Amino acid sequence: MSPTSLSVVSGSVIARAPSKVNLHLGVGPRRDDGYHDLVTVFQALSLHDDIRVARASDLTIAVRGEWANSVPADSSNLAARAAVALADWAGRPAKVAIDIAKTIPVAGGMAGGSADAAGALVALAQLWKLDISRDELAEIAADLGSDVPFALHGNTALGTGRGEQLMQVLSRGEYHWVLALAREGLSTPAVYRELDRLRESWSGQDLDEDELLRRPDELMQALASGDPHAVAPLLYNDLQPAALSLQPSLRRTLRAGVDAGALNGIVSGSGPTCAFLCADEQSAVNVAAELSGAGVARSVRTASGPAPGTRVLGDG
Numbered sequence: 360m361s362p363t364s365l366s367v368v369s370g371s372v373i374a375r376a377p378s379k380v381n382l383h384l385g386v387g388p389r390r391d392d393g394y395h396d397l398v399t400v401f402q403a404l405s406l407h408d409d410i411r412v413a414r415a416s417d418l419t420i421a422v423r424g425e426w427a428n429s430v431p432a433d434s435s436n437l438a439a440r441a442a443v444a445l446a447d448w449a450g451r452p453a454k455v456a457i458d459i460a461k462t463i464p465v466a467g468g469m470a471g472g473s474a475d476a477a478g479a480l481v482a483l484a485q486l487w488k489l490d491i492s493r494d495e496l497a498e499i500a501a502d503l504g505s506d507v508p509f510a511l512h513g514n515t516a517l518g519t520g521r522g523e524q525l526m527q528v529l530s531r532g533e534y535h536w537v538l539a540l541a542r543e544g545l546s547t548p549a550v551y552r553e554l555d556r557l558r559e560s561w562s563g564q565d566l567d568e569d570e571l572l573r574r575p576d577e578l579m580q581a582l583a584s585g586d587p588h589a590v591a592p593l594l595y596n597d598l599q600p601a602a603l604s605l606q607p608s609l610r611r612t613l614r615a616g617v618d619a620g621a622l623n624g625i626v627s628g629s630g631p632t633c634a635f636l637c638a639d640e641q642s643a644v645n646v647a648a649e650l651s652g653a654g655v656a657r658s659v660r661t662a663s664g665p666a667p668g669t670r671v672l673g674d675g
């Protein structure tokens with residue numbers, strides 16, 4: 360990664376990191392280490408966080424924006440953990456002030472914490488002028504969380520393993536989304552636990568792992584065609600029943616989005632954000648307006664994808 364002179368002038372660097380939606384999320388049985396193998400197709404969305412880093416005498420963290428009060432402003436913040444991990448890699452102290460402008464919903468299934476970690480990694484690599492490759496950054500990212508490598512990568516990718524092993528997916532055109540943000544978040548581990556519980560109660564028999572972890576070829580072909588009408592019926596999420604079980608009101612939200620004219624709606628990752636794929640930008644604006652009036656969400660946003668991976672915006 361080559362440093363630019365921008366960061367040198369002011370001593371601070373800003374990185375922009377995208378949110379994500381899982382267009383397909385197949386979840387295997389629980390592994391012995393507590394994780395689940397996944398086959399997922401991520402799409403990065405234009406809804407983003409901006410992460411600014413500047414040299415300081417200590418590691419400090421500040422969070423601004425609508426979601427600031429729901430995020431820990433201490434060493435447990437994923438951006439702070441990313442700073443410590445990168446400083447360890449570089450053999451230097453993590454003396455840096457991190458300032459997060461947060462618009463990605465917290466505990467919303469849109470990988471906001473992962474975005475902040477990716478933002479801190481990219482911004483600090485630039486601030487400290489580190490000679491670190493994207494692959495090395497991705498390795499540090501994977502240790503911070505399963506979704507962090509995708510936040511670095513962006514665009515559209517097939518994720519396997521815990522979700523950290525990525526392969527670029529060919530995607531044509533722009534997809535227009537409406538996001539219904541819920542009033543209460545959902546904890547990712549709790550949603551995976553609920554899926555395990557539901558699966559035991561459903562069948563009592565062994566899960567067909569090959570079927571659960573089948574690559575979604577039809578979806579990938581639809582993405583290459585660039586037609587949202589082809590993509591919409593193929594949206595799939597194994598975690599959706601678990602999220603609905605923990606937050607039953609999401610059923611109403613999903614129905615309301617489709618009734619408002621979306622092509623299809625899905626719980627984003629572990630939820631509770633509901634993501635609605637629309638035919639075009641105008642349709643997304645119309646669906647968002649109608650959904651806002653339906654009173655089924657804390658707030659409603661439009662977003663487009665695929666968005667680029669985490670990147671430096673310039674000096675601050």
Ligand SMILES: C[C@@](CO)(OP(=O)(O)O)[C@H](O)COP(=O)(O)OP(=O)(O)OC[C@H]1O[C@@H](n2ccc(N)nc2=O)[C@H](O)[C@@H]1O
Binds near residue numbers: 399473
């Ligand atoms: C569900 C997904 C779908 O993309 O995203 P979100 O909806 O939370 O954003 C991801 O799997 C979340 O990834 P991330 O939030 O990075 O999870 P991690 O920090 O690695 O793990 C948190 C916890 O989630 C569970 N976990 C996570 C990933 C995975 N493949 N299997 C799991 O069982 C484990 O209980 C783990 O302790």
Ligand SMILES: Nc1ncnc2c1ncn2[C@@H]1O[C@H](COP(=O)(O)OP(=O)(O)O)[C@@H](O)[C@H]1O
Binds near residue numbers: 429436437466471629
């Ligand atoms: N920078 C951060 N932004 C958001 N949440 C964070 C951050 N650092 C730590 N967290 C913690 O991680 C949890 C999951 O956050 P988040 O990534 O927003 O959700 P999800 O895993 O559903 O995508 C939050 O409840 C919060 O306590």
